[in-house]
Amino acid sequence: MHELVxxxxxxxxxxxxxxxxxxxxxxxxLGGLVAGMMIISGFFIFTGxxxxxxxSCFLIPIIALIAISLGMLSLFLDLEHKLYVWRxxxxxxxxxxxxxxxxxxxxxxxxxxxxxxxxxxxxxxxxFPHLRKISEYLNSSHSILQTIGMISMIIGASLGxxxxxxxxxxxxxxxxxxxxxxxxxxxxxxxxxxxxxxLVAREEEERRMLAKADNSFLIFEFVVIMLLLVGFLxxxxxxxxxVKLLLSGEYSAIFWVFxxxxxxxxxxxxxxxxxxxxxxxxxIAPIMVMLGxxxxxxxxxxxxxxxxxxxxxxx
Amino acid sequence: MAxxxxxxxxxxxxxxxxxxxxxxxxxxxxxxxNRDWISYETAGKFPKLRQEIRSERCNxxxxxxxxxxxxxxxxxxxxxxxxxxxxxxxxxxCKACIAACPYxxxxxxxxxxxxxxxxxxxxxxxxxxxxxxxxxxTYCMNFGDLDDPQSKVSQLLEIRKHHCLIPAAxxxxxxxxxx
Ligand code: SF4
Ligand code: SF4
Numbered sequence: 132m133h134e135l136v137x138x139x140x141x142x143x144x145x146x147x148x149x150x151x152x153x154x155x156x157x158x159x160x161l162g163g164l165v166a167g168m169m170i171i172s173g174f175f176i177f178t179g180x181x182x183x184x185x186x187s188c189f190l191i192p193i194i195a196l197i198a199i200s201l202g203m204l205s206l207f208l209d210l211e212h213k214l215y216v217w218r219x220x221x222x223x224x225x226x227x228x229x230x231x232x233x234x235x236x237x238x239x240x241x242x243x244x245x246x247x248x249x250x251x252x253x254x255x256x257x258x259f260p261h262l263r264k265i266s267e268y269l270n271s272s273h274s275i276l277q278t279i280g281m282i283s284m285i286i287g288a289s290l291g292x293x294x295x296x297x298x299x300x301x302x303x304x305x306x307x308x309x310x311x312x313x314x315x316x317x318x319x320x321x322x323x324x325x326x327x328x329x330l331v332a333r334e335e336e337e338r339r340m341l342a343k344a345d346n347s348f349l350i351f352e353f354v355v356i357m358l359l360l361v362g363f364l365x366x367x368x369x370x371x372x373x374v375k376l377l378l379s380g381e382y383s384a385i386f387w388v389f390x391x392x393x394x395x396x397x398x399x400x401x402x403x404x405x406x407x408x409x410x411x412x413x414x415i416a417p418i419m420v421m422l423g424x425x426x427x428x429x430x431x432x433x434x435x436x437x438x439x440x441x442x443x444x445x446x
Numbered sequence: 447m448a449x450x451x452x453x454x455x456x457x458x459x460x461x462x463x464x465x466x467x468x469x470x471x472x473x474x475x476x477x478x479x480n481r482d483w484i485s486y487e488t489a490g491k492f493p494k495l496r497q498e499i500r501s502e503r504c505n506x507x508x509x510x511x512x513x514x515x516x517x518x519x520x521x522x523x524x525x526x527x528x529x530x531x532x533x534x535x536x537x538x539x540c541k542a543c544i545a546a547c548p549y550x551x552x553x554x555x556x557x558x559x560x561x562x563x564x565x566x567x568x569x570x571x572x573x574x575x576x577x578x579x580x581x582x583x584t585y586c587m588n589f590g591d592l593d594d595p596q597s598k599v600s601q602l603l604e605i606r607k608h609h610c611l612i613p614a615a616x617x618x619x620x621x622x623x624x625x
Contacts, residue, residue, distance in 0.1 A: 132488065132495075137502070138463065139483035141553040148550060150541045211539030212558035218518045218538045229542050230517035302511060303548035303615065369614070440548040440612050 135441060148304070148436040154209035156429040160323070161202030162294045163316050163424065165239065167324025168195040169287025171344075172246065177280025181249065181270065187332045192246035194331070199239055228300045232293045235286070242286045245269070245279055291317035298435060305373035306438035307431070311359040315427075318355055322348035323424035326398075326417035338412060342402050345420065349399040356391065373438035382434040390430055394423015449508075449593040450527030450565060451620035452579075453602045454501055458586035461486065461499040465578030465587070469503075472566060472577035476556050481563045482578055498625065501578065501587060503563035504551035505611065505619030506530045512543035512552065521560070527591065528620070529567055534559045548615040565589070592620065 143150045168191050175181070175188035210216055220237070224230040248265050256263040269275055295313030302308045325345035332338045363374035377386045398416035405412045461484045469475060469482045482503035490496050510530050513521045520536035521543050523529070532543075537559035544552045544560060555561040566576035570589075574580070579587040590599040602608075603622060610619040 132491065134488045135485060136487075137483050137485040138466065139480050139550075141479050141550075144544070144550050144553050148545065150544050150554070209541075211541065211554050212537060213539075215538045215558075218520075218536055219540070221536075222517075222519045224517055224519055226514040227517045227542070229515065229540060233517055300515060301542070301545045303546050367614075436545070439550075440615050 147439060149433075151209065151432055151436065153429065154205045156425070156432045158202045158205040158209070159294045159297075159316065159428040159432065160425045161198050161205070163291055163320025163428075164323045164327065164421075165195045165199045165202065165320075166287045166291030166294070166317065167320040167322070168192075168198070168328065169239070169242070169246075169283045169290070170321060171324055171328060171341075173280045173283030173287060175280070176246070176249070176283065177277055179273070179276070181276060183334075184250070185333045187328050187337060188246075189250045190331060191328060192243045192249075194327075196240075196243045196247065199236070199243070203236065228293060228297045232297055235289050235293055238286050239290055242283055246283060249279070288317065291320045294320070298431065301435075303440065304435045304438050305369045305440065306363075306376060307435040308370070309359055309362055311355055311362055312431075315352065315355045315359060318348055318352040319424045319427055322352055322395075323421045326420035329412075329417050330414055339406065342406050342412060342416075345417075346399060346402050346406065349395050349402075349420065353391070353395050353399075356395075369440055369442065372442060376434045376437055377430070380434075381437065382430050385426065386430050386434075389426045390423055393419055394426060395420075398423070447525075447593070448527040448591040449620070450529055450570070450589065451506065451592040451599060451622065452565075452576075453588045453590075453599040453608070453622045453624060455586040455588075455602075455606075455624040456498045456500055457624065458584040459499045459501060460584060462583060464581045464583060465501045468577040468581040469563070469566075472569070473564070475561075479553050479555075479561075481551075481561070498623070500623055501582075502549070502551075502611070503578070503621070504530065504547075505549060505617065505621045506563075506565060508618035508620060509616060511546040511548075511617060515542045515546045517542065524567065526567060526571060527565075529565050529570075530562075531564055531567065532560050532562070534561075548612050548617060549619075 139145055172188040172191040175186055180186045207213060207216060219233040249269050250266060251262055292313045295316035298307040299309055299312040322345055325341045325348055329338055329341040332341060360374055363370045376382050398419040401416040404410045463484055466480060466482055475481055482501060485500045485502050488495055488497045506529055513523060513530060517540060518536045518538050520533045522531060524531045539558045552560050552562040569576060575589055579589050588599050590597040592599055594600060606624045608622045608624050610622050
């Protein structure tokens with residue numbers, strides 16, 4: 132036998148860590164979704180799709196602004212010292228992914244606002260003629276548009292990457308401690324964003340394109356998940372124990388049913404059929420993809436906190 | 447510069463929890479929380495069991511992930527003996543440091559900042575011993591400068607077999623257990 136008992140029972144710490152609840156899961160999901168939206172809409176702007184006034188790159192930034200604000204609200208709800216959120220902005224700590232994240236989030240806003248200013252509703256132009264001047268300037272040359280597109284893609288990618296690095300840098304939780312995590316969260320963000328834009332896109336051609344892109348993202352995401360699991364399984368005992376939480380432990384059912392099957396494999400099959408004109412495009416697959424992305428964050432946040440090093444205490 | 451650490455003799459510790467009570471009183475630790483605690487680790491096959499009783503707390507690691515991950519610069523390594531401390535008035539309560547500690551040594555103070563063992567910085571700066579050590583009835587705990595080869599802690603590590611906790615996590619803990 133090998134038994135470890137201790138007299139500590141600190142709230143949120145024992146019997147196992149549970150400091151982060153749904154707020155962090157929602158925040159990571161929305162962060163990833165907005166990252167994906169910025170990359171896709173930045174790509175549309177960069178490749179000159181703004182010539183088409185129905186392009187969803189005119190709609191996405193405003194939705195992204197709302198989504199990132201909801202995400203920040205969720206993050207704020209998690210802070211124990213809510214009034215002191217500004218303390219993160221008194222300093223930059225280069226070793227802290229959370230510090231990087233706080234500053235990246237601050238960059239997301241101006242970039243999205245410039246995106247929104249590309250084209251505003253006519254009523255607004257009527258009331259504020261200056262805004263029309265700004266929009267005209269932003270649209271006046273190809274290079275300005277390309278710069279906006281490129282910056283959106285870069286900031287979006289940084290945001291998506293950071294949501295994964297945030298957790299993977301916490302080596303004390305073996306299940307988070309994989310450098311695949313940022314790739315997983317970035318890809319999941321892209322697939323959720325492609326699914327979302329697919330839902331709101333106004334043109335058939337764009338919808339088809341997004342469904343195709345989403346299929347690639349989903350295939351890639353599936354491969355990344357498998358590689359993540361293999362990475363853990365071929366690591367040391369602590370990481371093998373950690374990944375068992377997903378393979379056979381407490382989180383395995385929700386992980387394989389909701390994240391992998393209903394969140395990736397089945398919507399992928401549905402969308403492959405739709406793209407090949409076997410069935411019509413419906414809202415079902417995109418909604419499944421987004422829910423899968425959300426549940427993925429919940430599972431990783433929660434199972435990661437359940438993973439630990441304490442089996443290694445005895446020499 | 448001094449490097450403070452503890453050397454705790456598991457052969458002497460009886461698990462009386464005096465250190466736990468002393469810490470709660472000295473540091474006004476809120477109800478329901480502990481900065482230090484007792485671990486009982488039992489291994490082997492009955493009747494050949496061996497047990498180690500340990501008084502545990504923050505290890506004031508030399509490579510402290512809790513400090514590196516703090517976005518506010520609140521968690522820091524103090525000038526005094528490399529002790530890992532938290533500036534309460536810089537902390538935003540983001541809890542990253544709690545997740546970063548493989549020993550789960552930290553917790554959220556009900557007033558909204560991260561808290562943990564400070565080696566009783568208020569006492570050691572006056573030349574006194576940490577409260578836990580000062581009350582131990584078996585004198586099993588030792589505190590001192592690990593960088594000074596003449597200190598009692600260094601001498602004990604010279605002659606006695608010892609280990610620290612979860613060395614594989616790579617945090618370079620500075621509390622040693624004699625076996
Ligand atoms: S024991 Fe935990 S809280 Fe203490 S210094 Fe090490 S990592 Fe930080
Ligand atoms: S809870 Fe406080 S001390 Fe800990 S990482 Fe966050 S800001 Fe730093």
